[in-house]
Amino acid sequence: xxxxxxxxxxxxxxxxxxxxxxxxxxxxxxxxxxxxxxxxxxxxxxxxxxxxxxxxxxxxxxxxxxxxxxxxxxxxxxxxxxxxxxxxxxxxxxxxxxxxxxxxxxxxxxxxxxxxxxxxxxxxxxxxxxxxxxxxxxxxxxxxxxxxxxxxxxxxxxxxxxxxxxxxxxxxxxxxxxxxxxxxxxxxxxxxxxxxxxxxxxxxxxxxxxxxxxxxxxxxxxxxxxxxxxxxxxxxxxxxxxxxxxxxxxxxxxxxxxxxxxxxxxxxxx
Amino acid sequence: xxxxxxxxxxxxxxxxxxxxxxxxxxxxxxxxxxxxxxxxxxxxxxxxxxxxxxxxxxxxxxxxxxxxxxxxxxxxxxxxxxxxxxxxxxxxxxxxxxxxxxxxxxxxxxxxxxxxxxxxxxxxxxxxxxxxxxxxxxxxxxxxxxxxxxxxxxxxxxxxxxxxxxxxxxxxxxxxxxxxxxxxxxxxxxxxxxxxxxxxxxxxxxxxxxxxxxxxxxxxxxxxxxxxxxxxxxxxxxxxxxxxxxxxxxxxxxxxxxxxxxxxxxxxxx
Numbered sequence: 001x002x003x004x005x006x007x008x009x010x011x012x013x014x015x016x017x018x019x020x021x022x023x024x025x026x027x028x029x030x031x032x033x034x035x036x037x038x039x040x041x042x043x044x045x046x047x048x049x050x051x052x053x054x055x056x057x058x059x060x061x062x063x064x065x066x067x068x069x070x071x072x073x074x075x076x077x078x079x080x081x082x083x084x085x086x087x088x089x090x091x092x093x094x095x096x097x098x099x100x101x102x103x104x105x106x107x108x109x110x111x112x113x114x115x116x117x118x119x120x121x122x123x124x125x126x127x128x129x130x131x132x133x134x135x136x137x138x139x140x141x142x143x144x145x146x147x148x149x150x151x152x153x154x155x156x157x158x159x160x161x162x163x164x165x166x167x168x169x170x171x172x173x174x175x176x177x178x179x180x181x182x183x184x185x186x187x188x189x190x191x192x193x194x195x196x197x198x199x200x201x202x203x204x205x206x207x208x209x210x211x212x213x214x215x216x217x218x219x220x221x222x223x224x225x226x227x228x229x230x231x232x233x234x235x236x237x238x239x240x241x242x243x244x245x246x247x248x249x250x251x252x253x254x255x256x257x258x259x260x261x262x263x264x265x266x267x268x269x270x
Numbered sequence: 271x272x273x274x275x276x277x278x279x280x281x282x283x284x285x286x287x288x289x290x291x292x293x294x295x296x297x298x299x300x301x302x303x304x305x306x307x308x309x310x311x312x313x314x315x316x317x318x319x320x321x322x323x324x325x326x327x328x329x330x331x332x333x334x335x336x337x338x339x340x341x342x343x344x345x346x347x348x349x350x351x352x353x354x355x356x357x358x359x360x361x362x363x364x365x366x367x368x369x370x371x372x373x374x375x376x377x378x379x380x381x382x383x384x385x386x387x388x389x390x391x392x393x394x395x396x397x398x399x400x401x402x403x404x405x406x407x408x409x410x411x412x413x414x415x416x417x418x419x420x421x422x423x424x425x426x427x428x429x430x431x432x433x434x435x436x437x438x439x440x441x442x443x444x445x446x447x448x449x450x451x452x453x454x455x456x457x458x459x460x461x462x463x464x465x466x467x468x469x470x471x472x473x474x475x476x477x478x479x480x481x482x483x484x485x486x487x488x489x490x491x492x493x494x495x496x497x498x499x500x501x502x503x504x505x506x507x508x509x510x511x512x513x514x515x516x517x518x519x520x521x522x523x524x525x526x527x528x529x530x531x532x533x534x535x536x537x538x539x540x
Contacts, residue, residue: 058514059481059535061331063374065351065358080362080369081335085513085537086480088335090360090372092350099350102360102374104333106481106535110512113540114430116470118437119508160384167388200386210356211329211376213483215516215535217509238389238520239487239528242380243355244328246485246531248518250508258509261516263533265329265376265485267355270383 004179005144006188009034010041012049012075020046020075022093024068028141033068035141036209037191039093039101044187046077047089047105054087056220057183058108061213066100068093073100085109110219121252124150127172127230145192148172148230154194157202167196167237167247178228181253183216186223189231189251190214190262196237196247197268207268210244214262218253226253243267274449275414276458279304280311282319282345290316290345292363294338298411303338305411306479307461309363309371314457316347317359317375324357326490327453328378331483336370338363343370355379380489391522394420397442397500415462418442418500424464427472437466437507437517448498451523453486456493459501459521460484460532466507466517467538477538480514484532488523496523513537 009025028038040062047053073095080088086108093101124130130148150170155161173192175185195207218226235249247264279295298308310332317323343365350358356378363371394400400418420440425431443462445455465477488496505519517534 059333061333061374061481061483063329063331063350063358063376065356066353080372083336086335088333088369088372099358102350102358104331104372104374104481106333108480108514108537110514113513114467114471114510114538115512116434116510117508118434118470118506118510164386164388197384200388201384210378211331211374211483211485213331213481213533215481215514215533217511217514217516219512236388238387238531240384240386240388241487242385242489243383244378244380244485244487246487248531261508261518261533263483263485263531267378268384 004177006175006179006185009038010045010184012042012045015074021072022075023072024070026140028144030139030141033070036064037188038141039068040191040212041184041188043075043091043093043101043103044105044184046075046091048184050077052079053107054082055107055109057105057216059106059215060187061211062101062103063211064101064209066098068095068100117258119258121232121256122170122234124170124232130172144176146174146176154198155202159203161202164200165202167200168235169199170232170234172230173233174228174230180228181223181226186216186260187214190249190260193233193235193247193249195266196235197240197245197266200240205268205270207266209264210267211265212262214260216260218257218259222253222257222259229254231259243269274447276445276449276455279308280315280454282312282315285344291342292345293342294340296410298414300409300411303340306334307458308411309338310461310482311454311458313345313361313363313371313373314375314454316345316361318454320347322349323377324352325377325379327375327486329376329485330457331481332371332373333481334371334479336368338365338370387528389528391502391526392440392504394440394502400442414446416444416446424468425472429473431472434470435472437470438505439469440504442500443503444498444500450498451493451496456486456530457484460519460530463503463505463517463519465536466505467510467515467536470510475538475540477536479534480537481535482532484530486530488527488529492523492527492529499524501529513539
């Protein structure tokens with residue numbers, strides 16, 4: 001998928017000093033700088049393409065330390081520990097001598113052991129029965145995904161909703177143009193859930209994710225079956241207080257399997 | 271609280287090379303090595319007691335890379351980024367030249383802005399009406415907490431439950447002996463939820479947390495009000511597959527406020 005906008009946005013080039021250079025892509029532009037999911041995928045790619053990697057990722061945390069500006073950035077990687085069952089990787093992303101993000105990726109050996117899914121996806125009509133959200137003219141990165149809301153969309157307002165809305169929403173989501181799902185795109189899709197404060201309050205305000213953790217429950221075989229079919233995504237939040245709020249998400253694939261789950265901590269100004 | 275077992279277990283001593291030495295404590299002994307929550311608190315203490323810290327923690331991720339043995343260990347800390355609203359810290363914990371844990375702590379400036387709690391604690395009788403769980407003779411760290419189950423306890427078995435049980439449980443929990451709640455103890459209590467696989471299957475098997483992320487929703491003022499009163503804790507899980515399972519938890523304090531929420535990724539062998 002060398003020419004897919006996602007692969008262009010997340011591509012890396014090895015530097016002489018052992019680091020890797022990435023470049024922000026206009027196709028995934030956010031309000032200012034790039035969509036965080038594209039940055040997350042670029043960090044993840046350093047591990048995915050690393051010759052010493054022995055297994056697929058199971059856990060991924062990205063901390064966004066400073067606003068990334070459009071242009072080049074450099075990523076350093078350290079294999080902290082490589083053992084029989086897990087590998088622990090640490091990464092730092094630097095731009096103009098500022099650490100803009102840190103990340104940890106844990107890779108884990110999988111075997112055919114006890115398997116049980118206690119969670120269930122929410123009820124939803126199939127994607128083809130859900131109307132696609134209109135994103136033309138919106139932020140570029142929103143156009144890199146097809147969102148099919150199941151239970152309504154954000155109700156934007158100039159004034160905060162008199163009655164605050166639910167932070168929960170359900171939608172179908174996949175890459176646009178379509179692209180077979182892999183750990184890179186799953187890491188990015190985990191960040192496509194609009195910040196919950198917008199759902200609750202309806203007003204635009206300075207806000208941004210400061211930390212994001214994603215767990216991958218899916219094996220490579222399941223991913224191969226998923227192909228580019230839409231994932232059913234659910235996101236919610238529990239508390240908005242003192243400039244920060246949480247956000248939790250689940251992403252469900254074919255056969256109602258949970259492919260990934262995750263949390264974010266979001267900063268907001270007022 | 272210098273003489274509380276928790277403060278002894280999480281104490282740190284500065285070394286000449288800029289690192290900090292910690293020592294495992296028998297009072298928080300687990301099956302092998304220390305309770306992960308004590309290790310997490312020791313890492314957190316390096317940031318909490320750091321002279322350059324400007325705000326209280328809002329997000330905390332610990333990755334357990336290798337089994338920690340009883341004895342000394344050394345922690346290095348790096349302030350990755352210090353800005354107006356957030357500070358990002360990275361830590362590494364080393365023992366016998368092996369990285370046994372990495373961690374990131376984000377501290378965040380709080381102000382009296384928009385506040386809204388969309389989540390609600392589960393229904394539960396007050397702690398004084400819930401019978402304390404018998405932990406005498408069990409692992410030492412279990413005796414460092416008072417657990418008051420609200421909806422039953424683990425049903426251990428020699429053979430896996432024929433019908434798998436729910437991964438969800440609710441209990442009241444606080445330090446034993448009592449200790450006023452702070453970010454350190456909250457970081458440890460976040461790790462007191464018994465691994466969900468035990469609830470579901472009932473059988474003992476090799477297993478351990480590989481990554482844990484905790485978000486602190488509480489301000490210092492709320493913590494001061496909480497004192498040593500029990501927290502209402504809820505934990506659940508969604509999927510057990512290919513040697514790993516997730517686990518999510520919430521911890522509720524006085525006035526039904528959400529003080530912390532978090533997730534874990536757990537490895538299991540068979």
